[in-house]
Amino acid sequence: MTGSKDHDHDHDDESSDTHETAAVDGGTAAYGGPTIRSRPSHLRRNIELIGVALVGVLAAAMIGFIALDWLRRYPGADAFGPLEAVYSATGIDPAAGYLFDQFLIAGEWIDHFLGTEVFQYAFMWRNIATGVLVGVVAPLVGTYLVHRQMALIGETLAHTAFAGVAVGLLFVAVTGWQGSLLYVALVVSVIGALGVQWLTERTNSFGDVPIAIMLTGSFAVGTLLISWGRGFMSIGVDIEEFLFGSLSVVSASGSRLMAALTVGVVAIVAVTYKQLLFITFDEQAARVARLNVSAYNTLLVVMTAVVVVGAMQVLGVILVAGMLVIPVAAASQIAHSFRETLFLSILFGQLSILGGYTFALTQSLPSGGSIIVVAIGIYLAAIAVSDRSGAAISLH
Amino acid sequence: MTSVVDVRNVSFAYGDSLALEEVTLTVENGDFLGLIGPNGSGKTTLLHVMLGLLSPDSGSVRLFDQPIEEFEAGERIGYVSQKATDRGGTMPVTVRECVLMGRFAHVGHGRLNDEDHETVADALETVGIADLADQQMNQLSGGQRQRAYIARALASEADLLALDEPTVGVDAESRDEFYRLLDSLNRSGITIILIEHDIGVVTDRANRIACINTELYHHGDTESFVESEALSEAYGKTGEIVHHHH
Numbered sequence: 106m107t108g109s110k111d112h113d114h115d116h117d118d119e120s121s122d123t124h125e126t127a128a129v130d131g132g133t134a135a136y137g138g139p140t141i142r143s144r145p146s147h148l149r150r151n152i153e154l155i156g157v158a159l160v161g162v163l164a165a166a167m168i169g170f171i172a173l174d175w176l177r178r179y180p181g182a183d184a185f186g187p188l189e190a191v192y193s194a195t196g197i198d199p200a201a202g203y204l205f206d207q208f209l210i211a212g213e214w215i216d217h218f219l220g221t222e223v224f225q226y227a228f229m230w231r232n233i234a235t236g237v238l239v240g241v242v243a244p245l246v247g248t249y250l251v252h253r254q255m256a257l258i259g260e261t262l263a264h265t266a267f268a269g270v271a272v273g274l275l276f277v278a279v280t281g282w283q284g285s286l287l288y289v290a291l292v293v294s295v296i297g298a299l300g301v302q303w304l305t306e307r308t309n310s311f312g313d314v315p316i317a318i319m320l321t322g323s324f325a326v327g328t329l330l331i332s333w334g335r336g337f338m339s340i341g342v343d344i345e346e347f348l349f350g351s352l353s354v355v356s357a358s359g360s361r362l363m364a365a366l367t368v369g370v371v372a373i374v375a376v377t378y379k380q381l382l383f384i385t386f387d388e389q390a391a392r393v394a395r396l397n398v399s400a401y402n403t404l405l406v407v408m409t410a411v412v413v414v415g416a417m418q419v420l421g422v423i424l425v426a427g428m429l430v431i432p433v434a435a436a437s438q439i440a441h442s443f444r445e446t447l448f449l450s451i452l453f454g455q456l457s458i459l460g461g462y463t464f465a466l467t468q469s470l471p472s473g474g475s476i477i478v479v480a481i482g483i484y485l486a487a488i489a490v491s492d493r494s495g496a497a498i499s500l501h
Numbered sequence: 502m503t504s505v506v507d508v509r510n511v512s513f514a515y516g517d518s519l520a521l522e523e524v525t526l527t528v529e530n531g532d533f534l535g536l537i538g539p540n541g542s543g544k545t546t547l548l549h550v551m552l553g554l555l556s557p558d559s560g561s562v563r564l565f566d567q568p569i570e571e572f573e574a575g576e577r578i579g580y581v582s583q584k585a586t587d588r589g590g591t592m593p594v595t596v597r598e599c600v601l602m603g604r605f606a607h608v609g610h611g612r613l614n615d616e617d618h619e620t621v622a623d624a625l626e627t628v629g630i631a632d633l634a635d636q637q638m639n640q641l642s643g644g645q646r647q648r649a650y651i652a653r654a655l656a657s658e659a660d661l662l663a664l665d666e667p668t669v670g671v672d673a674e675s676r677d678e679f680y681r682l683l684d685s686l687n688r689s690g691i692t693i694i695l696i697e698h699d700i701g702v703v704t705d706r707a708n709r710i711a712c713i714n715t716e717l718y719h720h721g722d723t724e725s726f727v728e729s730e731a732l733s734e735a736y737g738k739t740g741e742i743v744h745h746h747h
Contacts, residue, residue: 252591252592376610379602379610379613380605380610382594382598383602383605385592386592386594386599386602387582387602389554389580389582390580390582390650390653392553392554393552393553393575393578393580394575394576394580394602394605394606394657395572395573395574395575395606396575396606437592441593441595441637442593442594442595442598442635442637443592443593443594443595443598444598
């Protein structure tokens, strides 16, 4: 069990070790170790915190918009039982429809000042809201995925979701069901996630062979289902929009789905942050500490499946994994701690979304590709910055 | 004395190849057990069986007087694995974050409070890396990194420390310091199980020795091991002996 590999790690800087003698007793030894990345300054930490807080406010506002959009649809939302009670108690008109209209009026003002024709339309807001929420949850889940070296799982689950969309199309065409086919995609994707988890546990690692089989397999099934369905029924959906993402795919129910899953995923990560970190960093030690590693793995994979279905609306099946991976890769280049990685991932994710939308809207190009290109731009900038400050990890 | 680990007639095979055969041994409270054997002799497998990472094909294991299947008090065990089994090499995690993981089993899904942070600060102080708390794990030298893992075990207030070749790739001087630290922890009452290929280190430090090569060749105090033929018998089957004098 020992042997030649014993010496694989001899590159570790020896000069730092020689100073450890005094440390055992007093803990005050000076370490002449390798060039070490300095601690993040207070200023930088504060900027990050403010950034994350702003993203939080923006996301909350978007969830608020989606909620108003939903509530105003109820006939007589003004007379909605509990709302009516609030009205009679406080005298404040809680009518969702009224607030919703105010939102769009504000949008008209924004359009007026920016010279655009975007923010006055409810469907554009639904899009932007969905995108903003994708920019929060995709990097959030992605931070764990990337460092568990499970990045390909996201890609696989996106393809499973595509099979789900195909099943959903058939289901809607056959049954005349009124609900969003995203719900069908969600169910299929979660089943696919559990399948991936089952396969990888059988093969005892997140090996890429079962993943590759699952990835191509579900895509194959999806294309077969769609072609077969087209033979005898009319499918009134453009498949390309699901493949590459489009500004017109996001429906009211799709944005509601995104809002609900954002609240769910953020809450779950808030509660299980520590456990997910432990299994990501040192799975074996987490097992010894009697964490239910397999349950947390399943949780992570299912959350990924759910996020992927939501994010697929703006990014498309092919590109959705990019949002799970690229902001995290950029953040990992310059972050000093895991917590900072998480914060920066979300910041970079949000910048990619907003930048990508701006680019897509002004150039009339698809949103998915724009967002990913902006994200890669941020990634390259992060590499450049980390080189300049001498932060590259030197092993020599 | 109460037993910390109690292994009875344990056998374990990877497919057709037998790794452990009818191994029986007990680790008592306060022991410093050196677990030695040639390459591929089943040392790590035995340790994993003791910790519940692997289930034996036959035989039984008890941890802290509980059948291992029912053992839930994970915070009582600190585990320092062979180098490079964790993501410390690529993931931006600070030393403090790593040591805080020792508190996770205590707080569950709750929040870490000031006491938890104090415990972590104390643990960092004890192993002598308090000044490295905000460095990243991947910037530490091998010796410093292993100290961080020990600190994690201390932070979890473990009664049992299991180490699987902790000083692979660590230079000689830091290694001596590291073993001196283990000695002082053992004297403060922590039970230690140490896998180590350097037999000199084990006979110098451990008060009990288990020498295995699939079967158990010796289990007893260090003096009787040095006088016995167990070493050459176990190593005679395969491999060579690594023996440095200190």
